[in-house]
Every structure is written in structure tokens, then in C-alpha cells.
Amino acid sequence: MSAVVHTPTAGHADHAHDHPHGWRRWLFATNHKDIGTMYLWFSFTMFLFGGVLALGIRMELFQPGLQFWKPEFFNQLTTMHGVIMVFGAIMPAFVGFANWQIPLQIGAPDMAFARMNNFSFWLLPPAALLIVISFFVPGGATAAGWTLYAPLTVQMGPGMDLAIFALHILGASSIMGSINIITTILNMRAPGMTLMKMPMFVWTWLITAYLLIAVMPVLAGAITMTLTDRHFGTSFFNAAGGGDPVMYQHIFWFFGHPEVYIMILPAFGIVSQIIPVFARKPLFGYASMVYATASIAILSFIVWAHHMFTTGMPVTGQLFFMYATMLIAIPTGVKVFNWVATMYKGSMTFETPMLFAVGFIFVFTMGGFTGLILAMAPIDIQLQDSYYVVAHFHYVLVAGSLFALFAGTYYWLPKWTGHMYNEALGKWHFWLSMIFFNITFFPMHFLGLAGMPRRYADYPLQFADFNLMASIGAFGFGFTQLLFLYIVVKCIKGGPKAAANPWGAEDGGLEWTVPSPAPFHTFETPPVVK
Amino acid sequence: MKMFSRFAVVRAALAASLSGVAGGAVAVQSKFNLAPPMTPIANEIYSLHNMMLIICTAIFVAVFSVMFYSIWKHRKSKGAVAANWHENTTVEIVWTVIPFIIVIVMALPATKTVVAMKDTSNAELTIKVTGSQWKWGYDYLRGEGEGISFLSQLATPAAQIEGREAKTATYLLEVDNPLVVPVNKKVRVITTASDVIHAWWMPAFGVKQDAIPGFARDTWFRADQIGTFRGQCAELCGKDHAFMPIVVQVVSAEDYSKWVNGKKQQMAALADDPNKTWTRPELMARGEKVYQANCQACHQASGQGVQGAFPALAGSKVVASKGDQIALLLNGKNAMPSWKALSDVELAAVSTYTKNSWGNSAGEVQPAEFKAARK
Numbered sequence: 001m002s003a004v005v006h007t008p009t010a011g012h013a014d015h016a017h018d019h020p021h022g023w024r025r026w027l028f029a030t031n032h033k034d035i036g037t038m039y040l041w042f043s044f045t046m047f048l049f050g051g052v053l054a055l056g057i058r059m060e061l062f063q064p065g066l067q068f069w070k071p072e073f074f075n076q077l078t079t080m081h082g083v084i085m086v087f088g089a090i091m092p093a094f095v096g097f098a099n100w101q102i103p104l105q106i107g108a109p110d111m112a113f114a115r116m117n118n119f120s121f122w123l124l125p126p127a128a129l130l131i132v133i134s135f136f137v138p139g140g141a142t143a144a145g146w147t148l149y150a151p152l153t154v155q156m157g158p159g160m161d162l163a164i165f166a167l168h169i170l171g172a173s174s175i176m177g178s179i180n181i182i183t184t185i186l187n188m189r190a191p192g193m194t195l196m197k198m199p200m201f202v203w204t205w206l207i208t209a210y211l212l213i214a215v216m217p218v219l220a221g222a223i224t225m226t227l228t229d230r231h232f233g234t235s236f237f238n239a240a241g242g243g244d245p246v247m248y249q250h251i252f253w254f255f256g257h258p259e260v261y262i263m264i265l266p267a268f269g270i271v272s273q274i275i276p277v278f279a280r281k282p283l284f285g286y287a288s289m290v291y292a293t294a295s296i297a298i299l300s301f302i303v304w305a306h307h308m309f310t311t312g313m314p315v316t317g318q319l320f321f322m323y324a325t326m327l328i329a330i331p332t333g334v335k336v337f338n339w340v341a342t343m344y345k346g347s348m349t350f351e352t353p354m355l356f357a358v359g360f361i362f363v364f365t366m367g368g369f370t371g372l373i374l375a376m377a378p379i380d381i382q383l384q385d386s387y388y389v390v391a392h393f394h395y396v397l398v399a400g401s402l403f404a405l406f407a408g409t410y411y412w413l414p415k416w417t418g419h420m421y422n423e424a425l426g427k428w429h430f431w432l433s434m435i436f437f438n439i440t441f442f443p444m445h446f447l448g449l450a451g452m453p454r455r456y457a458d459y460p461l462q463f464a465d466f467n468l469m470a471s472i473g474a475f476g477f478g479f480t481q482l483l484f485l486y487i488v489v490k491c492i493k494g495g496p497k498a499a500a501n502p503w504g505a506e507d508g509g510l511e512w513t514v515p516s517p518a519p520f521h522t523f524e525t526p527p528v529v530k
Numbered sequence: 531m532k533m534f535s536r537f538a539v540v541r542a543a544l545a546a547s548l549s550g551v552a553g554g555a556v557a558v559q560s561k562f563n564l565a566p567p568m569t570p571i572a573n574e575i576y577s578l579h580n581m582m583l584i585i586c587t588a589i590f591v592a593v594f595s596v597m598f599y600s601i602w603k604h605r606k607s608k609g610a611v612a613a614n615w616h617e618n619t620t621v622e623i624v625w626t627v628i629p630f631i632i633v634i635v636m637a638l639p640a641t642k643t644v645v646a647m648k649d650t651s652n653a654e655l656t657i658k659v660t661g662s663q664w665k666w667g668y669d670y671l672r673g674e675g676e677g678i679s680f681l682s683q684l685a686t687p688a689a690q691i692e693g694r695e696a697k698t699a700t701y702l703l704e705v706d707n708p709l710v711v712p713v714n715k716k717v718r719v720i721t722t723a724s725d726v727i728h729a730w731w732m733p734a735f736g737v738k739q740d741a742i743p744g745f746a747r748d749t750w751f752r753a754d755q756i757g758t759f760r761g762q763c764a765e766l767c768g769k770d771h772a773f774m775p776i777v778v779q780v781v782s783a784e785d786y787s788k789w790v791n792g793k794k795q796q797m798a799a800l801a802d803d804p805n806k807t808w809t810r811p812e813l814m815a816r817g818e819k820v821y822q823a824n825c826q827a828c829h830q831a832s833g834q835g836v837q838g839a840f841p842a843l844a845g846s847k848v849v850a851s852k853g854d855q856i857a858l859l860l861n862g863k864n865a866m867p868s869w870k871a872l873s874d875v876e877l878a879a880v881s882t883y884t885k886n887s888w889g890n891s892a893g894e895v896q897p898a899e900f901k902a903a904r905k
Contacts, residue, residue, distance in 0.1 A: 064701060065693045072769035072839065138838025145766045151743060152726040152768060155865040157838055239744020245727055246742060280606070282616035288626075310729055310764070311740045312721075312747030315648040319641060326633045333629045334622070340593060341621075343600045345613040350605075358601070362594065369586040376582060376636065378575045378643040381738050382564060385729060385764040449579075450560045451733040453764045456772035458691060460702045460760075462559045 019520045027122075030114035031520060032099045035121050037416070039096030042124050044485070046088030051478050053081040058474040061467045066458055074457035075143035076159075080131065082146025083163065086263070087170045088128060090401050094266040095177045097408055098205050100416065102181060104511035104518060105199045107190030107527045112183035120176035127169040134162035145455060147256065150237030150248040153226050160230065164223045171216040178209035190510065192529035196290070199509040200283065203290050204269030207297045211258045211265075214301075219255040222248060246311050253304035261300045264396060265293055267404030268335060271357045274411050275339050277505040278354035279346030285338040292331035299328050309380045318377045325375035332368055336361060351503075352426030356407030359434050360400065367395025370445070388448025394441045406433070406484065413491055414498030418517030421491040429487060432480040439473030565733035568759060568780075569751045572736030574643045582636065589632075647736075650750045653718030655711065661721070661728025661741035661763065662867065664770035664827060668709050671720070675790040678797065682707045683823070684773045703760040708777035711753065712786035718750045725867045729765035732778060738764055753780040770827055808878065810894055817883025820876045824869065825884075833888035840865070844888035852895060855881055856903045874900040
């Protein structure tokens with residue numbers, strides 16, 4: 001590694017902790033821990049940015065009528081909130097976890113391609129910059145929804161092109177990250193660590209990385225076609241030129257559905273790491289967890305058109321996609337049963353990571369059930385593009401992915417920083433997040449059932465009460481996340497020393513065998529796994 | 531203070547609408563659940579949803595009572611000692627097979643409904659619904675009323691949206707020309723669009739069908755109660771997506787016949803003679819109305835457009851040129867849709883209006899010129 005080459009005078013005793021200083025450490029970073037840290041800070045920054053946009057949405061929807069924004073800007077807010085949270089916050093956050101934890105968990109000294117790792121991170125800030133700039137070009141950011149449906153995309157201003165370029169860059173970054181993760185996992189495991197001995201987080205990321213490589217190019221294709229339709233006179237999605245706007249949706253959702261599993265499978269992995277440690281009992285059904293994850297991944301490729309029941313598919317198409325989608329409930333159910341069985345007859349304690357993990361299971365499962373309800377084509381036709389769908393995917397993305405990310409952060413923060421975070425504040429963060437999350441999103445089920453369409457800048461009076469409630473919850477949820485920032489910064493700056501294995505994890509993974517904070521270089525000689 | 535008082539107004543309106551004071555016009559509103567079903571299909575969807583809700587709640591309660599029982603009993607602080615088992619093939623097979631059976635039980639009635647929803651044959655009335663930014667066009671294609679054609683757009687005044695006037699109970703759910711259909715007749719709805727994708731959603735009928743430019747899709751309903759039913763566009767279609775509601779009046783067979791006759795007479799009276807030469811004030815007066823209905827949403831009442839998105843018409847070269855403007859209005863370009871669907875008189879009027887407003891002065895256009903420009 002270059003870091004070692006540039007510091008030949010370092011004493012051998014300090015070798016493991018030695019690293020370049022100043023900006024070079026970060027710009028030229030090839031160390032998986034440094035790159036992981038940068039991924040996490042980047043995604044948290046984007047999370048706050050996307051969160052501010054969400055508060056802009058909830059401000060306007062606080063009461064009926066247009067108070068703050070023009071509808072065209074409101075549409076920019078909803079669109080960019082989605083794009084930023086999906087591509088800028090959740091996805092890079094999981095890659096950050098992968099960078100930090102995969103080498104530590106499999107006993108590898110670093111990621112397989114350290115320089116490519118640097119490149120895949122440093123692609124992110126330019127993409128984020130394009131997204132931010134797009135708000136200031138004529139016509140503003142794209143307002144076509146995060147799904148960027150044609151032909152509305154053709155009407156957008158240059159903000160649309162910036163979004164397309166940003167997504168291309170983010171996609172390239174994801175593909176490189178995935179290649180790196182797959183290669184690292186398949187080639188650099190410690191001797192004795194067979195595939196079926198890998199920690200669940202590593203397993204879920206291995207499967208996720210394959211999903212990413214399979215579908216990111218499909219998204220790139222869809223948005224490139226959008227770009228040429230906009231500027232070079234092609235008619236991929238323009239019926240007047242022989243194209244088909246619905247084809248865009250097929251291509252997009254062929255990416256988009258696996259994408260939602262890309263954002264949840266690593267979350268399953270994190271929760272599967274945490275529950276056994278705090279239940280002091282091995283994970284129930286390890287093998288069935290692996291098979292369930294793989295089944296979900298495979299099924300995710302044959303369910304995409306359930307996002308399109310209202311486009312008017314033939315009856316056989318509707319039935320096929322309905323049945324296939326309902327099947328996903330089975331492996332997902334197996335996972336939930338396994339987690340509950342792990343807790344059963346355990347000896348549980350409820351530190352913040354466990355609170356978030358248990359909260360995840362409880363609230364994510366509600367999102368899973370609304371997903372099953374939406375899988376039924378006739379019900380979906382009634383609820384498609386309504387607030388019910390908004391409620392559903394926030395239950396799986398916020399209560400699912402985001403809560404798992406919080407759980408993982410609290411779980412591994414002692415390993416990353418060498419300090420314990422403030423447990424009391426962590427619990428406050430959990431309870432406030434949980435309560436405000438439900439105040440925000442639970443009423444949206446009612447709004448959707450009663451008939452409120454999504455992406456509406458203004459709404460009829462019958463929806464006023466629940467929108468008011470959701471807006472209050474959203475502001476509470478948003479400000480609660482500043483508490484999270486405070487807890488993390490405080491933990492980095494100091495706090496009680498963390499032991500190498502602060503949670504007393506018996507079978508938690510190799511990361512607990514190295515000191516806390518994890519030295520700059522770990523596992524230079526591979527550990528042996530029995 | 532101002533905000534609070536405005537809020538009180540909203541509250542009062544809401545209370546009125548919920549307590550039914552506002553009358554039958556808003557009878558069909560729901561708050562917690564799906565809209566009260568008014569068609570056989572909507573009924574089936576309603577029961578399917580109830581069934582799903584019951585099954586899911588039961589499973590949820592079952593699974594989470596085990597979890598909360600464990601949380602309560604198997605905690606370290608209560609001296610619980612962890613067991614060490616971590617697999618049980620029988621249990622794992624059981625909890626894979628049982629959900630599979632439950633899923634099949636759910637899928638059976640859903641399949642029946644899907645097939646029924648798709649059966650658009652033997653309709654007694656066929657209506658084409660065209661979504662366009664940001665209004666709905668209705669064409670009665672077959673059945674009683676064949677030939678009737680009109681546009682339907684939001685009737686809520688801007689003053690209510692901007693908070694300068696109190697909002698009424700049908701805020702954002704009222705249109706100038708509602709769709710009128712007979713009760714207990716199978717109505718086939720063919721959807722299409724002229725610019726981007728819209729979706730025609732009538733919750734009480736269990737109908738939601740995307741309207742896709744360049745393609746025709748169909749769905750159907752048979753309303754079994756007389757009344758006024760309200761819905762909205764469900765597919766993001768640009769800035770005024772929230773402002774293109776759908777209102778359907780279901781009337782008795784006799785009332786429907788009356789409406790058809792009235793509508794036909796009205797249409798005949800409104801038909802303009804494109805060969806007549808119109809005077810400048812006539813064109814200007816008519817043009818202003820056409821402009822407000824079709825152009826103002828983008829190009830603004832001031833004719834200044836929106837910078838970066840919609841070009842200004844004041845001082846526009848295209849507006850000043852007769853030929854260019856006629857071609858643009860008829861054919862559209864990029865975000866500007868084609869306005870071929872408007873009549874020659876309407877086009878000539880709006881063209882004259884834009885040529886002579888906001889400081890423009892570029893003469894007038896007669897309907898005959900548009901007639902000639904159409905191929």
C-alpha cells in the first residue's frame with residue numbers, strides 16, 4: 001500500500017497505526033477504513049440535505065393551499081428528495097459499512113482493489129455537486145419524480161441532464177464498489193473461513209453486490225436513452241416516433257426492483273449480526289438466512305412490473321407479476337421468524353444497537369405486510385401512486401434501511417472510534433426516531449386509502465388532519481437526527497475507552513479480535529478460522 | 531395570527547365537509563379507509579383489502595407476541611440464561627410451507643378480481659378519456675350520447691388555492707364540466723394522453739388507468755348508485771398534477787337522456803363557423819378566454835412565462851410571426867404541446883390575443899388561416 005511506502009521511517013511498533021496526514025490521507029486514501037469513513041460522512045451529509053428537502057415538502061403540505069412553494073418547485077423537492085436519499089444517502093452508507101466491516105469480518109488486510117476503492121469514493125462528490133448545481137440552472141432541478149418517467153423527462157430543463165450525468169457517475173461508482181466487494185469476499189477470506197462460515201453481513205453484501213452489477217447498467221441504459229430522446233432526436237420512449245413510454249418503465253423497474261433489495265439486504269445483514277450478540281444466543285437458521293437472502297435476490301428480477309399494474313398489462317401479465325411478488329413474502333417471512341427465534345430463550349439486553357435492531361424488525365415487518373397487500377393487483381390498482389405507497393416504502397426504507405444503518409453505527413462505533421457513545425443519548429435517539437417516524441408515516445396509510453395521490457403540492461380538505469400530523473412528525477424526526485450527529489461527534493472526540501470486544505460478542509466476527517479503535521492496518525497476517 | 535385564522539377557516543370547512551353539512555355533493559369522502567365502493571369491482575377490492583388486513587394483522591399479532599414475550603421474559607436483567615440451539619429443520623420447513631399456503635389462499639380471490647377487472651367487453655357506453663396538461667378531455671365514442679365531446683378542468687378559483695378566499699368543501703375536487711354517465715350501465719373507458727402520462731383515478735369505482743400518450747388502454751365500471759363522485763390524476767404529469775381532478779355524475783337513465791339532448795344542443799349552438807370573418811374585439815375577447823384556459827398555466831397571465839422553463843410571449847419573435855406561430859400552435863415543439871384539438875376559431879382568437887397583449891402589436895389572424903394551415 002502506498003501509505004506504507006511513503007512512511008519508511010515509521011517505527012515498527014507504530015506501524016499498524018501509521019498513516020499519511022492532512023488532506024493527502026483522504027484524497028489519496030487507499031485504506032479501507034479511511035474510505036469507509038469518507039463514505040459514511042458523505043452519505044450522512046446527503047442524508048441531511050435530502051432531509052431538508054423532505055422538510056420543505058412537509059412544510060408545504062402542513063395545510064391545504066399553496067403557502068411556500070410553487071408547484072413546479074414542489075415537484076423538484078419530491079424528485080430530488082428521492083434521488084438523493086436513494087443514491088446519495090442509503091446506498092453509499094451501506095458501501096461505507098462494507099468498506100469498514102467486510103475486511104475486518106473476513107480477516108482481510110484491506111479491500112482487493114485499494115486504488116479503485118479510492119476512485120469509487122471520489123466519484124461521489126462530483127455527482128453530488130451536479131445534483132446541487134441542478135437546483136440553480138434555468139428551470140431548476142428535474143421535477144419528473146425519482147423514477148424519471150418518460151415522456152415527462154423530455155419536458156424538463158437542463159437540470160434533467162445534470163441528474164442523468166450524476167446518476168451515471170453514481171452508477172459507475174456502485175459498479176466499481178461491487179466488483180471490489182465481490183473480489184474481496186471471494187478471494188481474501190482468512191484461511192478456514194468457508195462461505196458458509198461468513199458473517200451474515202458479508203453474505204448479504206456478496207449477494208447485494210451481484211444485484212448491483214446486474215442492474216446498475218440497466219439504469220444507465222434507461223437514462224442514456226432518455227438523454228438521447230431529449231437531445232439527439234431518438235424516439236425510444238416517444239410513441240410518435242415508434243417508441244413506447246411504457247418501455248421506459250419496464251427498463252427502469254427492472255433496475256428499480258432489485259434496487260430496493262440492494263437497499264435492504266445489507267440491512268438484513270446488519271440486523272442478523274446484532275440480534276444474536278445482544279440475545280447471547282447464536283443466530284437461528286444461519287443456512288436458511290443465506291438461502292432466504294439469495295431467494296429474495298433472485299425473485300427480485302421477476303417482479304418488476306408490479307410497479308406498473310395501472311399501465312394496463314394483459315391479464316396474464318398482471319397475474320404473473322402478482323404471484324411472483326407474493327412469493328417474496330415467504331423468504332422475507334423466514335428471515336423475520338429466524339430473528340424472533342434467535343431472541344426466543346435468549347438472555348437479552350437492550351443497548352441502542354439492539355433497540356434499533358428490534359425496532360427494525362417490528363416496523364419493517366409492517367412495511368412488509370403493506371408490501372404484500374400492494375402485491376395484490378386489484379388492491380394495487382386502487383392504491384398505486386397514492387400515499388399508501390409512500391407510507392409503504394418509507395416503512396421499509398426508513399424503518400428498514402435507515403434504522404438498520406443506525407443500529408450498525410451504534411454497534412460498530414466503539415470499534416471505529418475506540419470510545420463508547422453515550423448510551424442514554426443513544427436511547428433517546430432511538431425512542432424519538434421511532435415515535436416521530438410513526439407519527440409521520442402511519443397516517444399516510446389512511447391518506448392513501450382515502451384517496452390522496454402522491455406527489456401533490458396541494459390536496460382536498462378531507463386530507464388535512466393527517467397531513468398536519470405527518471408534517472409535525474416529520475419535523476420531529478428531522479431534528480432528532482441532529483441528536484445522532486451530536487452523539488457520533490461526541491463519541492469520536494472522546495468517551496469511555498471501548499474494549500476490543502465491548503459487547504462481549506461470543507461469535508460476532510473477527511472484527512472483535514482486533515483492538516478498539518481498529519488499528520490503521522489490520523490482519524496483515526491472516527487469522528485462522530477454525 | 532394571520533396563519534392561525536386561515537387555519538381556522540380550513541378547519542371549519544373540513545368540519546363542515548365531514549359532518550355532511552355541505553350536502554350530497556361531498557357524500558363520498560372517506561378518512562381512514564378506501565372510499566365507499568360504488569361499483570361491483572370496487573366492492574370486490576374493498577373486501578379483498580379487508581381480508582388482507584385481517585390476515586396480516588393476525589400474523590402480525592402472532593409473530594410479535596412471541597417477540598414481545600421473549601423481550602419481556604428472556605432478558606438478562608431477569609436472570610434469563612441463553613439457550614444454545616440455533617436450528618430446527620422441522621420448524622423451518624413448517625414456517626416456509628405455511629406462509630406459502632397462506633399466500634395461495636390470498637391469491638385465489640385476487641385472481642378472480644383481476645380477470646373481472648380486465649373484462650371490458652359488452653360495454654353499453656364507451657368514453658375516451660384524454661389526459662393533457664392539466665385537464666381531462668372526454669369523448670363519447672359509442673352508445674347513447676355518441677359524439678359528445680368536451681374538456682373538463684379544475685373549477686376551484688386560484689384565490690382559494692393561494693389562501694385569499696376561504697376554501698369550500700369541494701376544494702380541488704370540482705370541475706367545470708363533469709363526466710356524466712348513466713347508472714347501472716357498463717361504461718368502458720379508453721384512456722390516452724396528448725403530452726405526458728396521466729392516470730384516471732376514480733376511487734369509488736375501483737378504477738385507475740394510466741393515460742399514455744400514443745397508446746390506448748381500457749378499463750370499465752358499472753356504477754350502481756346515483757351521485758357525484760370525485761377523483762384525481764394519479765400519475766405525476768408536471769407542475770399542475772394536483773390540479774386536474776375528475777368528477778363523475780352518475781344519473782338515472784332518464785336524466786342521462788336529458789343531459790345528452792341538452793349537451794348536443796349546446797354543442798350545436800357553440801359550433802363556430804370557421805369561414806366567418808371575425809372582428810378584432812371579438813377575437814380578443816374570445817382569445818382571452820382560450821388563453822386563460824389553455825396557455826396561462828405555463829406562459830402566465832402576464833405573458834412573461836417562467837424563466838428557464840416556459841418562454842415569455844411578450845416580445846416573442848414567434849408570436850410576432852404569423853406563419854411560425856400557426857405552425858407552432860398546430861404542431862407543438864418540445865414542451866409546447868400541439869393544440870390541434872382546439873377549433874380554428876379558438877386558435878385564431880388566442881393567436882390574435884397574444885399578438886396584441888402585453889405590449890405586443892402584430893395584427894390579427896382569422897380562423898380561415900388556421901383552416902388553411904391544417905393539412
